[in-house]
Amino acid sequence: MITYGIVTRQGFEEALAAASSLDSSESLVGLAAPLDATWLGRISETWDAIENALRQAYEWGRDAASEAVRKAVADAEALVRSAGHRARDVHEAMLERAQRYLAVLIRNALDQVQAAIIVGGTHLALSSVVVAQRISVHGSLKAAVTELVAIAADGEITVSASYGQG
Amino acid sequence: MDAAQAERLPEKVFNDALLLLLEVLDLDARLDDAAFAEMDEYGQGGDPVDRLLPESGAGEPVPRSVVLGAMGLFATRWFEGGAIQVYRLPARPVFADDADQQPDQAMLASLSALCDLWFSDDEERAQCRDDAACAFLAFGAALRRRKRLYEAARAYAVAHNLAQSAARRAVAARRGARAAAAGDAPDLAAQHLVGLARGLADVALAAPADRSARAAALTALEGAARHLRDVGNDREEAEGRLAVVAEALDDNIARALVWLASDPPDEVDDDRARMRRAMSLYTRPVWELDEQDLAAALPFVMSFVPDVELVTGVPPDDKDVQLETSWTTGTFDHPRYRQAIPHGRTLFREGRLESILFEVVHETTHVVCMLGGLGAAAMAMRAAALELEATLWAHVPDWREVAGNETDDPDSDTDDDTDHVVDATDDDLEGDPVDGRAANTDEDGQLPGRLRRSLVAPLAKHTALALAQAEQALEPVRGLRVLQRVWTPWLEGVAAFMELTSDPSEGDVSSLIGDVFANLVDVYIGDVSVGVDAVDAELTRNRAQIEQLYADLLATSARPRLRHYLGTRWWKYGPGYLAVRAVVASWRRTLSRPISGTDAARVLLHLTRFGTHDAVPDLGLGVHRFLPEAQSAMVSWVRRAARMSRADLEYALASDGDWGWRGGRVLTQGDVEPDDAENTEERYHAQVRRAWSVHRGHEVDLDRVPDADDTCRHIMSVAAKALAHGRQITWLSDSVGDQLDVQSRLLPIGSLRTPFWFNRPTNTLVVPLRTTEMDKDHGGPGFDMEGLPLDPESAKELANQISRHPGERLEVTRLADLSPDALRTIPLPGLNVIAYRLGDWLHVRAAGLIATWGAAPPDVVADVRTRLVPNRQRRIEAELCEGVVAAGRTASWIEDADEWQQSGLDIPIGPWVRQVHRLAELVRDRSDEEELERAAGAALLTGLWGDAAETIGQGGIALLTLGEAPRLGRLVEVLLSSSVAPRPSPWLEGLAHDDPINAILVENGGWDVRPLKEELT
Secondary structure, X not given: OEEEEEOOHHHHHHHHHHHHOHHHOOOOOOEEEOOOXXXXXHHHHHXXXXXXXXXXXXXXXXXXXXXXXXXXXXXXXXXXXXXXXXXXXXXHHHHHHHHHHHHHHHHHHHHOOOOEEEEOOEEEEEXXXXXXXXXXXXXXXXXXXXXXXXXXXXXXXXXXXXXEOO | OOHHHHHHOOHHHHHHHHHHHHHHHHHHHOOOHHHHHHHHHHXXXXXXXXXXXXXXXXXXXXXXXXXXXXXXXXXXXXXHOHHHHHOOOOOXXXXXXXXXXXXXXXXXXXXXXXXXXXXXXXXXXXXHHHHHHHHHHHHHHHHHHOOOHHHHXXXXXXXXXXXXXXXHHHHHHHHHHHHHHHOOOHHHHHHHHHHHHHHHHHHHHHOOOOHHHHHHHHHHHXXXXXXXXXXXXXXXXXXXXXXXXXXXXXXXXXXXXXHHHOOOOOOOOOHHHHHHHHHHHHHXXXXXXXXXXXXXXXXXXHHHHHHHHHHXXXXXXXXXXXEEEOOOOOOEOOHHHOOOOOOOOHHHHEOOHHHHHHHHHHHHHHHHHHOOHHHHHHHHHHHHHHHHHHHHHHHOOOHHHHHHOOOOOOOOOOOOOOHHHOOOOHHHHOOOOOOOOOOOOOOOOOOOHHHHXXXXXXXXXXXXXXHHHHHHHHHHHHHHHHHHHHHHHHHHHHHHHHHHHOOOOOOOOOOHHHXXXXXXXXXXXXXXXXXXXXXXXXXXXXXXXXXXXXXXXXXXXXXXXXXXXHOOOHHXXXXXXXXXXXXXXXXXHHHOOOOOHHXXXXXXXXXXXXXXXXOOOOOOOOHHHHHHHHHHHHHHHHHHHHOOOHHHHHHHHHOOOOOEEEOOEEEOOOOOOOOOHHHHHHHHHHHHHHHHOOOOOOOOOHHHOOOOOHHHHHHHHHXXXXXXXXXXXXXXXXXXXXXXXXXXXXXXXXEEEEOOEEEOOOOEEEEEEEEEOOEOOOOOOEEEEEEEEOOHHHHHHHHHHHHHOOOOOEEEEEEEEOOOOEOOOEOOOOOEEEEEEEOOEEEEEEEHHHHHHOEOOXXXXXXXXXXXXXXXXXXXXXXXXXXXXXXXXHHHHHHOOOOOEEOOEEOOOHHXXXXXXXXXXXXXXXXXXXXXXXXXXXXXXXXXXXXXXXXXXXXXXXXXXXOOHHHXXXXXXXXXXXXXXXXXXXXXXXXOXXXXXXXXXXXXXXXXXOOOOHHHO
């Protein structure tokens, strides 16, 4: 059966937090300086613009967010262009954040799928679950941001769940 | 030889081994026909072992000559039944005379191992070969200690040929090359270098994903190629072996190196041969060229350098490493400068300058802050830890005997990259001499071998006194960690502020950080005869150029860096940064004027360095009291700094260095206590004494064990009183103090190992230097080449060391001199030097703004040597102050206890034991230290702002953004701009009165961070 995982406020915030904290997973010990803080900071600033677009889309819809989306994409592309020899690293870092955001969002959506349903008095257990929606956050930053904004605006992720007896 | 045995044994290897043993025996025991006759006579025409066994079986002394004679006899007659006789020899005979037994016993062990190999079956053979290899490694070490270097090199060759494991073969070859070189046998050394390349290549091929292993193999191949001509008669065979290694590694640069090392025949003189001869200079470490040929050779050689470096180096991976200033070594190890150094004007070509410069400034700030009161307290605790651990050796039964059975060799050199892959051998027993005398020294005033390897005493008996002393030994290490963690928020705040706010191009007064940083570019004055003013103008121009470079980078990079610090890395940097900002804001309020960020940073640095002597509680408190008091003292100190009076502030801001800070007030030039050597030394000794006195005497705090009953408290009290009779081993703390003093004066910025060439006729050292990992134009590594003229004496010593260290690369290190008088002559701190080292040879030259000066004076060279080549004592002291090994020892020792006794009686001290065990676990596992740091950060903000700190204390400034990502960016922008000077902000003025941002930003002659809360003052 096709069901829809709602993007709840809590799930949305969790996904944003996960993406923002991507570079803080390694704890810094002692009197340390994070390597490459300049670029990590620039990536965070650019992600701030994407996060802003996602929030607007989630709260006000895709149209209302269009200007923020345009700015986020422009910022992201400008950042990659300005990175020179490091353009590939920066591009990958941005996509990594997008993927982290999406992964948490999907996990939250899947959490909403019921483990069992009763149909006509028959107890059916969840046997498999598939994200039916094709979501791609690889390659172009513009495409990735647009994809994420679309999900945020729709507020749901399409999930196909199969149930069976026993 | 039995045919079946001949099939399954490496006959040549075996014969070489026996031959070596026989030769050594011949030298030692004068084994000749007469000796054989004597042996036969000793055996009374029968089996001499029958005579040996009854005497040796019960550990009875055996005449040394008889044992050696028997070994020789059996080895000689190995194939006629001698092998089986070896089995029957005593494993470790006790010689009747008092001769040094180690080489003989190592030889006997080697012979036995050969015997095992000889009689091994197919299943056992691989293990037996490795066991025999280990035995010959130990034999080689024993011979080397006897200065029988050629035989040692041959023993290592046997070990290499026997070893099954590639790593062990590499170790044997490396040691063999060193021994052969030291024994004036360059041909054997060169053969060993080929073996080393083969061994490391096999290691690399077994781990194809390990880039370091491959780089090590290719580096070894390069070293072997550079000495292939030393092989002599067997050169063709050696070339063939090296070519096989190059093929196995499947690398064209490796093939080219072997090709260049094997000269074309003299009769061939076509273009290809001429080119090959010219390029082959790369594979000749010593040249014989006149000036003209030298100039012509350099481009050829240099053209090959980048290609070789590409395969012999490993690109840095920033994700795998952390940049950290170590409290132990007082330095940082920047991953971009692990195989590169700034040189000439290469900083301007650095592709990652926007990160590297800030990182260097940040970490240098830490290093400079450590030079003051906090560093002095840390140094005292390290010295006390060393003394207290040394005291524990009194509880080790027969420690003198244990130590005495291990021999020493000041010429040891076991610190290579691969030795760790083999099992411990006798080589690990070597050590360096240590000055002074102590209870734990032998008659010559030196630490015996075991103590030189590690000062961690292997505790056994479970007594109350041992427990008390083990607890004492843990206390300063734990106290050191507490001090570090409690102060980390503030120190990170100062470093972040210094890095992002202090503009070196601004104002007339520079900071030490600015001095260090300005000297990363080398300035060569072509003609110093132009006059002092012209030289001065040139230096000023150069300095202004690099300062402007930093200022330009600040304009583009400071904001994203602060965004990263305050967003993603809030807990590490946020509390400290805001605390620093609150202090600066308080100063602005006090002065009623916007002092600049650059001026404030200079005062903060000076204050943290010179004003923290009274900011550390009594080092003898014991950590249960030291921890809260250290945190409280830190917060109080910061609050006192925030409350600095107007007059004091004006003085500090105007002064160029000479002021102190004690009890919350500035000590001006007139009333500052002389911080001379005597005073500093006195203070240091007092602090060591306090740390050493922890839990000692009649007034100890028994409440440190909260659940101790009366009996337990009584025993603790008795133990403390007993400890009061102890005496300090003051020479240890003196020694630590002296060495750490040198350590603190010189800061290594970067280092590399590089091939090099010495041109004998002109006494020129030619060195290629990797100067960046990412050139801003092409994205790859950048290189310079330097021709360094040497004086004849230095050149002679270098030539000597080249022959003593075949295959080794030159180590080049750039250091900053942090002492007030750079190079001990002029009041310009922060000047740089570059040190070039091979073996014992060390050349140091001035760099940075005074690069034209050339060679550094001898006392600077001596300091650089101490800094770069720490002796074994310093290395084991460093290990000890890290604390993990000793704490692990104590934890295990406690866990092993069935019962605790004193004077033969059981003693009920369970609560105390558990307390010490917990302390040991905390030191060993560092499990609560991150928590300590966070608690200190939160306490710092609360101490400055009271309740206003509550919101951000829970999760950082991201909580002030109300879920609006752009607010965070704007907030960071305001924080950054106001760090330079308070400014108007229409955005802030438009915020609602109850907006959470108002918790940290206020009007203070423009928008600024909230100063110290009025009512808290």
